[in-house]
Amino acid sequence: MTATAGAFRALHHGREAGDPLVLPGPWDAASARVFADAGFPALATPSAGVSASLGHEDGEAPADEMFAAVARIARAVDVPVSADVEDGYGLAPKELVARLLDAGAVGCNLEDTDRSTKRLKDPRAHADWLSEVRAEAGGELFVNARVDTFLHGVSDPAQAVARIRLYVAAGADCVYPITAPSARLPLLRAATDAPINVSAPASAPPLAELPRLGATRITSAPVCTGGRRRRWRTSPASCTGGGRPISEDAQLRLFPAGPGRRSLHAGTHEEGTVGDRAARRGRHRGRCPRRAGACRTGGTAGAGARPGRRRGGVRGDGRTAAGPLGRAAHGGGGGARPG
Numbered sequence: 001m002t003a004t005a006g007a008f009r010a011l012h013h014g015r016e017a018g019d020p021l022v023l024p025g026p027w028d029a030a031s032a033r034v035f036a037d038a039g040f041p042a043l044a045t046p047s048a049g050v051s052a053s054l055g056h057e058d059g060e061a062p063a064d065e066m067f068a069a070v071a072r073i074a075r076a077v078d079v080p081v082s083a084d085v086e087d088g089y090g091l092a093p094k095e096l097v098a099r100l101l102d103a104g105a106v107g108c109n110l111e112d113t114d115r116s117t118k119r120l121k122d123p124r125a126h127a128d129w130l131s132e133v134r135a136e137a138g139g140e141l142f143v144n145a146r147v148d149t150f151l152h153g154v155s156d157p158a159q160a161v162a163r164i165r166l167y168v169a170a171g172a173d174c175v176y177p178i179t180a181p182s183a184r185l186p187l188l189r190a191a192t193d194a195p196i197n198v199s200a201p202a203s204a205p206p207l208a209e210l211p212r213l214g215a216t217r218i219t220s221a222p223v224c225t226g227g228r229r230r231r232w233r234t235s236p237a238s239c240t241g242g243g244r245p246i247s248e249d250a251q252l253r254l255f256p257a258g259p260g261r262r263s264l265h266a267g268t269h270e271e272g273t274v275g276d277r278a279a280r281r282g283r284h285r286g287r288c289p290r291r292a293g294a295c296r297t298g299g300t301a302g303a304g305a306r307p308g309r310r311r312g313g314v315r316g317d318g319r320t321a322a323g324p325l326g327r328a329a330h331g332g333g334g335g336a337r338p339g
Contacts, residue, residue, distance in 0.1 A: 003042070003078065003079055003106055004080070004106060005106040005107065007080060007106075008042055008080035008082065008106045008107055009142050009173060011041055011042055012173070012174060012195040012216060012217060013195070015216065017211065017212075018208070018212070019211070020210060020211045020215050020216055020218050021042070021195075021216065021217040022040065022217075023040065023044040023217060024043060024219075025043070025044055025045060025049055025084075025220040026043050026045060026073055027046075027050055027053040028050070028053050028069065029073055029075070029076035030076075032073045032076045032077050032081070033076050035077075036076075036077040036078070040079065041079055041080075042080040043073070043077065043080070043081050044081075044082040044083075044109070045069075045070055045082070045084050046084055046220060047059070047084040047086050050066060050070070050084075051066075054066075059115060063089035063091070063099075066083075066086075066089075067085075067099050067103050068103075070083040070085075070100075070104070070105055071102070071104055074103060074104030074105060075104060081104065081106065081107075082105060082106065082107030082108060082109065082142060083100060083103065083105040083108050083109070085100065085108050085110065086109075086111055087110065087111050087112075087113060087114060087121075088129075088133075089115065090116075093129065093132040093135070093136045094136050097133060097136040097141060101137075101140060101141070106141065106142060107141060107142030107144060107173075108141060108142070108143060108144065109144045109176065110130065110133065110143060110144070111148055111178075112146065112148050112163065112167075113151070113152070119152075120148060120149065120152055123166050124166065126163075127163075127166040127167055127169070127170040130145055130167055130172055131170040133171075134170065134171030135171075142174070143171065143172045143174070144172070144173065144174040144175070144176050144197055145168075145170075145174070145175050145176065146175075146176040146177075147164055147167070147176060147177040147178070149163065150179045150180045150181070150184075151178050151179045157184045157187050157188065160177050160180065160184075160188060164188065164191050164192050165191060168192050168194045172194065173195070174194055174196070174197055174217065175194055175195075175196055175197065176196075176197035176219075178199060179199070180198065182201075182205050182209070185198065185213035185214040185215065186214050188214060189213070189214025195217055196214055196215055196216050196217070197215070197216070197219060198210055198219075199218075199219060200218050200220050
């Protein structure tokens with residue numbers, strides 16, 4: 001990991017209209033390498049995805065495990081990595097900054113929901129804490145201040161605007177009004193000159209519309225699967241079946257292009273799945289029938305492959321890949337179950 005906070009900060013500024021900074025969210029070192037190889041200029045770990053990969057619910061991963069996971073991700077790639085460290089785990093600013101830097105992170109998400117009470121923090125007290133974090137970090141960390149008013153069902157945008165202004169004045173580099181309705185983005189954009197982070201939608205509005213509405217940076221966030229229902233939703237607050245982090249393959253479909261991203265597999269498929277990557281590594285032999293419109297099994301696995309539709313990627317022995325990297329269907333599109 002050789003990236004610096006200065007390089008990461010520069011990615012947020014001087015962008016052309018219609019060219020937001022797109023940051024996919026790796027769960028682990030393997031998915032981080034996939035995104036870096038796909039050409040994304042930086043990564044932003046999602047606490048929900050990392051927690052799931054560690055066997056915890058979102059918000060339940062111990063701080064030690066989260067920092068260790070961030071360190072593995074940062075070591076695996078040469079692009080900047082920003083870490084979602086929730087509300088800072090109750091750490092004093094000096095210790096929090098030291099642990100982030102030791103893990104190799106160049107940025108962090110810090111939310112204004114208290115992890116223990118699940119309630120919004122007092123905005124002025126949180127701004128004072130952010131100011132201390134900024135003082136400890138200097139220019140070595142890019143601070144993305146998450147604003148959780150909409151997540152908590154506060155529909156009045158004035159409360160989000162007040163927090164945005166407080167946090168930017170405290171030294172936040174970027175603000176993240178998570179689950180803000182797209183119709184409110186122009187109002188939030190007018191409230192600050194700082195970059196604004198929004199979550200990648202699984203439905204309307206299209207990604208291309210978000211910069212026009214005021215987004216500077218687009219990241220992934222948990223989506224709702226509604227139990228057995230397969231339709232993705234954009235707001236964790238509206239979930240009736242629980243939120244699931246977006247899988248690596250699903251993010252590659254959500255983010256069909258990104259700044260600096262190169263073609264994943266020129267002359268073959270349009271989507272990057274585990275099965276496709278296995279083919280590029282030589283684990284698939286011969287021409288994939290999907291190029292002729294006939295692939296229904298998640299890629300041809302060669303001898304030993306079992307017939308029938310598979311929900312995951314394909315390993316070299318023809319069996320379905322396990323874990324977060326192998327759960328999105330080869331041709332799943334919008335119907336693939338996230339997670």
